[in-house]
Amino acid sequence: MQNDTDDLLRAVLTDVLGLKPGQAAGFTAQTGLFGALPELDSMAVANLLAEIEDRMGITIDDEDVDGDLLADYGSLLGFVAARREAA
Numbered sequence: 001m002q003n004d005t006d007d008l009l010r011a012v013l014t015d016v017l018g019l020k021p022g023q024a025a026g027f028t029a030q031t032g033l034f035g036a037l038p039e040l041d042s043m044a045v046a047n048l049l050a051e052i053e054d055r056m057g058i059t060i061d062d063e064d065v066d067g068d069l070l071a072d073y074g075s076l077l078g079f080v081a082a083r084r085e086a087a
Contacts, residue, residue, distance in 0.1 A: 005056070005081045012055055016048045029074025034067070045070065058083040 010024040017039035034040050040048065049060050058080065068075055 005084055006077060008055055009052070009077055009080055012048070012051050016051050017044060027073040029072065029077070031073040033072055033076060034070035036072075040070070052080060056080055056084055058087055 010027065013019060013027075014021070014024045017037065019037075019039060034045070045065075049065065052058070053060055060083070064079070069079055070076060
């Protein structure tokens with residue numbers, strides 16, 4: 001499921017943020033997100049999280065959302081993967 005989650009998350013980031021084709025494919029666990037990607041501003045965060053919930057079939061609570069969650073790709077992927085496994 002981890003690989004499936006990784007592929008889905010890269011697709012969501014590309015679709016919601018309007019990233020260039022293949023841009024998300026190059027993300028590593030250390031790739032910065034919030035504050036590093038100009039496309040991921042405070043307005044885009046809500047849309048991104050809503051789309052992750054819809055496509056992944058998970059719920060993201062307000063208390064889950066902090067600076068660490070969107071700090072880098074690895075943090076976001078780890079969170080989403082854990083939620084999918086628990087669902």
